[in-house]
Amino acid sequence: AQRVTQPEKLLSVFKGAPVELKCNYSYSGSPELFWYVQYSRQRLQLLLRHISRESIKGFTADLNKGETSFHLKKPFAQEEDSAMYYCALSGRYGGATNKLIFGTGTLLAVQP
Amino acid sequence: EAGVAQSPRYKIIEKRQSVAFWCNPISGHATLYWYQQILGQGPKLLIQFQNNGVVDDSQLPKDRFSAERLKGVDSTLKIQPAKLEDSAVYLCASSDYLRGSPYEQYFGPGTRLTVT
Numbered sequence: 001a002q003r004v005t006q007p008e009k010l011l012s013v014f015k016g017a018p019v020e021l022k023c024n025y026s027y028s029g030s031p032e033l034f035w036y037v038q039y040s041r042q043r044l045q046l047l048l049r050h051i052s053r054e055s056i057k058g059f060t061a062d063l064n065k066g067e068t069s070f071h072l073k074k075p076f077a078q079e080e081d082s083a084m085y086y087c088a089l090s091g092r093y094g095g096a097t098n099k100l101i102f103g104t105g106t107l108l109a110v111q112p
Numbered sequence: 113e114a115g116v117a118q119s120p121r122y123k124i125i126e127k128r129q130s131v132a133f134w135c136n137p138i139s140g141h142a143t144l145y146w147y148q149q150i151l152g153q154g155p156k157l158l159i160q161f162q163n164n165g166v167v168d169d170s171q172l173p174k175d176r177f178s179a180e181r182l183k184g185v186d187s188t189l190k191i192q193p194a195k196l197e198d199s200a201v202y203l204c205a206s207s208d209y210l211r212g213s214p215y216e217q218y219f220g221p222g223t224r225l226t227v228t
Contacts, residue, residue: 004154009152043115043116043219043220043221043222044155044203044205044219045218045219046216046217049216086154086155088154099157099160099168100145100155100157100217101157102154102155102156103154104152104153104154105153105154
């Protein structure tokens, strides 16, 4: 079954510390992986996608098919990074396209 | 461009009552999604429309939930009758499959439903 696992409900770090938000997935096929973010009192929005291989707001994520992981990393956390982060998986399911399966989310709290 | 609009933002009803949510996607977006997000969980897709046709409704509890997207623009999601376990945030999202990335979904602010 297709599944996204985010093992940490809460990750608390100090400003300037490195951050790694873990995401593991199960999917039979070639998945598309994404990180979505929800800042306080804002809408859920796309942060980055693995096919773009881009760095957004200092965050990067590499798809590791061997370990079926897509961890989100940032070398130096900032207080404005505090938010809820969701890992999501997309693929083709029974003919439907673009269906996103979300993990349960990790709340990142960056302490001053 | 204006974002995805949803109304109402909050709704409190008693169990066995009915409720309806409305969504207006970003102009020109052909694909519209309704998600249910229960507290402590990630969003779960309920139904996906491509224009006014249903692409995926495999996780929609069809005995009580219904959705429509007349004219391929606005959409409504209805629950009748509501149960306590329907308490959740209902998110609407849209994407532009033809012109933009089909994978970037734009989310609305959500409707928080409380069933008492």
